[in-house]
Amino acid sequence: MxxxxxxxxxxxxxxxxxxxxxxxxxxxxxxxxxxxxxxxxxxxxxxxxxxxxxxxxxxxxxxxxxxxxxxxxxxxxxxxxxxxxxxxxxxxxxxxxxxxxxxxxxxxxxxxxxxxxxxxxxxxxxxxxxLKALSVPRVLSGSLNSGLYGENAAGLYFVAPYATAEPHHRHILIGAEKLAALGKMPAADSVWIVLQTASQWENIQDADVAVWQVENETDAQAALTRLQQGVSLPLVIAAAPPLLEQYRQRWSEAGAHALLAHETVEAV
CATH class of the missing domain: 3.90.79.10 (Nucleoside Triphosphate Pyrophosphohydrolase)
Structure with a gap:
């Protein structure tokens, strides 16, 4: 026991x-x-x-x-x-x-x-x-809708959206609400869960990577507060360029794993 x-x-x-x-x-x-x-x-x-x-x-x-x-x-x-x-x-x-x-x-x-x-x-x-978290790239491009691209010491790294993922994709991106509806974690080497509110944070701790979609100042400050409190898994922040530039230094200094410019913010 x-x-x-x-x-x-x-x-x-x-x-x-x-x-x-x-x-x-x-x-x-x-x-x-x-x-x-x-x-x-x-x-x-x-x-x-x-x-x-x-x-x-x-x-x-x-x-x-x-x-x-x-x-x-x-x-x-x-x-x-x-x-x-x-x-x-x-x-x-x-x-x-x-x-x-x-x-x-x-x-x-x-x-x-x-x-x-x-x-x-x-x-x-x-x-x-x-060791697994260290393999997550710290520079990312792409979008939450089409997939994320990066590179680590082992080579190219691609994270496929769950809706379009194929069996050979090793890293899967899925929204917190869609994951809750699915009822189980997708089969993959790593699962990246997208959250849109601070209240979803405690429910995604089984993820390998968290991606926070930041849409406004309130979200931006909530993400900063979460980082300052400490995170147990890599946190990627996806935000429109104006918010990204405004908060880039504060998020980075607080421990954001990566920052992603994301023009169209849609649920994935």
């Missing part, structure tokens, strides 16, 4: 450090720590009086000898280990936002990996879902 885990949450930050080849940095946990030898995104516990970013900078300097200059929020998750219950905040670090020469300062190993093609194991259990 499952029981509620009432242990105090430990606040932990981890960094998704990218290089110019589109690869992300993984490191192994050193001897003497729980899950020694398992691979993870480097980071650690936020100490009293530290911000998440301050903790991230300290951990990367101590563990891998590099300096983190800037990071933006990405995903937030809660995970229960045997030894602790942790509130994980993953911060995204672009290639220009760190410097230094990588060093295994705790005797650990480190490796640059491609999304969807990682070659190290075993992986820390909490980070498994992150």
């Amino acid at each position: 499952n029981t509620l885990d009432t242990r105090t949450l430990v606040d932990v930050v981890a960094g998704i450090v990218m290089n110019r080849n589109g690869e992300y940095l993984l490191s192994s946990r050193p001897e003497g720590k729980p899950y020694a030898g398992y691979w993870e995104f480097a980071g650690g516990k936020v100490e009293a009086g530290e911000s998440g970013f301050e903790a991230l900078r300290r951990e990367f300097a101590e563990e891998l000898g590099i300096d983190i200059h800037r990071a933006v929020p990405w995903l937030t998750k809660i995970h229960s280990y045997e030894h602790a219950r942790v509130h994980l905040r993953f911060l995204w670090i672009n290639p220009d936002d760190w410097s230094g020469r990588l060093q295994a300062k705790e005797g650990q190993s480190w490796s640059w990996q491609k999304a969807g093609d990682f070659t190290v194991s075993p992986m820390l259990p909490a980070n498994g879902p992150l």
Whole structure:
């Protein structure tokens, strides 16, 4: 029987450090720590009086000898280990936002990996879902009605609308209302669910990616608030160009995975 885990949450930050080849940095946990030898995104516990970013900078300097200059929020998750219950905040670090020469300062190993093609194991259990999320392109084109196009380290990436999807399509886009009527998740490698109101957010947590159709200022602010509260899956925001330009910086700094200019806003 499952029981509620009432242990105090430990606040932990981890960094998704990218290089110019589109690869992300993984490191192994050193001897003497729980899950020694398992691979993870480097980071650690936020100490009293530290911000998440301050903790991230300290951990990367101590563990891998590099300096983190800037990071933006990405995903937030809660995970229960045997030894602790942790509130994980993953911060995204672009290639220009760190410097230094990588060093295994705790005797650990480190490796640059491609999304969807990682070659190290075993992986820390909490980070498994992150590997799939990393394969989601951060630059998208197309429309919600005809499909979304992008590219990741493994090549071209297409998300097909459910109404026109064919069996060979690996990624499916479906509206929250249509999914509710369907009663089950479409069979696909990943399912992207389109929401149009803040009230739909809690009902789409089984999705691989959330796409928020923003139609007005109220929607724009609601999406921003949701990002600031933390999201557990990649959130793409689709908005008409004027709203996109108005909110681009705020959405990006709050952790939007991708932004899409969408001229005709229709339910998919």
